[in-house]
Amino acid sequence: MLRRHPWITPASFLLLPLLVYFTFVILPTLNSLYYSFTDWVGYGADINFVGTANFEKIFTDRLFSNAIKNTAIWLALAMTAPTLLGLALALALQGKSLINTAYKSLFYLPICLSPIIIGIIWVWLYNPKLGIVNIFLRSIGQDHLATAWLANPHTALYSVFVAWAWQQTGLNMVIFLAGLTSVPTPLVEAAKVDGADYRQTLFKVIIPMLRPATVVVLALTAISALKSFEIIWVMTMGGPFNKSDTLAVFMYSESFRKFKMGYGSSAAVVLFLVTLVIIVLYFRFAAAAEELYD
């Protein structure tokens, strides 16, 4: 039997993880899709099919537009700031000296913390009176810059983003460090022999060779940015007055604060589709990067 069907043994090993994946990922996703076509409030048995009404409404919803705008800002910042910082740190700390190892550990440390903890730490740092950010600004005579970072509608989103980027940068640094180990040393040395200075070596040799790592960093950062919720919720709950709402926060607020599970699910579907597009793009770029390497 096994000889005639050699796939049975590996398939049986896959059965349990597939079951878990189906139960905890596929099934809830299908459930959300179903709810997005209903007016369910989140509890109670009263569920009515409303067709595409939720989707028609969501694209005229002022708060949804606000969440889309904030998500776009968040995504744009996420693709640049932690990526460039992660790359800069990786380049600066790629040696194996003790001090480099110590710094790498320090920059990686935030990854080991829960976003909830990160959020609480930064809420304290941003405290208008006792927070170190304002204390520092006042100590250097920049009192006019000191503000209630999380309560100020103009700074709330960016302040939360800084806390999120603080964590994300460490992960990006590690991925770039791994990428740097795969840059062939002879290639770098050949560039030097040919008279290339550090800047030319960096932009003409190292960064192009880091393309696979960059694709991974950008894809992971984009997905992480789109689903970032906990840190925003802990720090501002989307406030003040929706100024730091992203798609994920909008989805949660509509579902669990306004008790419109059907409507919130339609936001979840939109978020899922946006993430799906990014994953597809990731696979296309990843394949192109692999071809370049080959």
Added chain:
Amino acid sequence: MNRRLIVALLIILVAAFSVAPAFAQDDLMGDFTVSHYFGGFGGEFIDGIVDDFIAANPGLMHAASPVDHEQFKTSILVQLAGGNPPDTFSYWAGARIQFVVDGGRLQPIDDIWEDNGMDAQFPQAVIDNAATYDMHRYAVPLTLHWVGMFYNVALFEEVGAMVPTNWDELVDVAEKFKMADIPAFALGSINRWPGQFWFDMILLRTAGNDYRNQLMSGEASYTDPEVVRAFGLWNDLVQAGYFYPDANAYDWDEAANQVANGEAAMTLMGTWIGGLYAGNEMTPGEDFDYFSFPTIDEDTPRASLGPIDTFVVSADAPNPDAAKAFLVYLTNPDVQAEFALGAGNLAPSLMVDTGIYNDVVARIAGEIANDPVFAFNYDLATPPPVAEVGLNSFSEFMANPGDYEAMLERVQADAAAEFAGME
């Protein structure tokens, strides 16, 4: 067995049975879950009450789940939706209970209400407003809170301020504090809800409770002159610089501590502030005191404002008998008094001797008795989806007070859409 040991065991048994409260029921068995939002102030007292109930009913296996006040608003509904509700849970009387009753997630308690003569134990207004939904009893009131202006007595004496009784006097007092370089009003609205008390009180003192009820049910508009005027009066105070800066950066307890520390003169808050001040070892009537929100329009009937905490029974409670027995236990005057004293609130039960209260709470009890109306605060008076719109607007107002008329246009559009979605 040793004779002395037998005698000792008998004494222990007799003692155990003699102290067992009358609420012990031999037939109460199995797991029993209580969920509540008294995570901070009051949490230890409600846990003590639950422990006493369990001790009196040894057949029950208790699983308590205190949840952070803000998170509870979401988590309990997730539990109800997920089909794993606690047997009983604390909940805010008013629109929130009505919302869950409409969803069919609570079971009526008419049987225990009648069997235990609860009509005689609570004021009629509390029974009508807090316990009764769709003509059935659903909730047992545990605490009654009252919203008023709590102030730092020493600061008032320092600037020579008198307790204001009308709007002009309130503005004069605020101006005195401004002259002394002390913000008159502390407001910590990072979690939005503390801002609602300003809107509630000004609207109640100008347009009155009947109009407010219309607004809360969607029959009146946020662009009505009544609402515009209420925001206008609030705006006058904010624009004059009477508020401690950056209200949206602080929580209510931080604002309360600003008053306690002398950084601000007063804060509009509920009686639970007394529990916080008791923790700071502040003496009621000496270190802090209160005054009722001043009259604005003489001909508008006075109204008290505040929430009432209740306990309810889940429709799908796995152990409804234990849940109902617990609710009956909560009506015990000793239990009501214990919780009220611990959390610094008022007990809704008529059976509780008002002599137990400190001077401040006793006077507040008199205020409630004298006011013809007891209204629930905004987020308990209007349906939750609409409350979300309003609560956001109060935060927005504190950040951009001058734009309130344009803001009210948006609030009305959003509130109307939410009301329409609920039909």
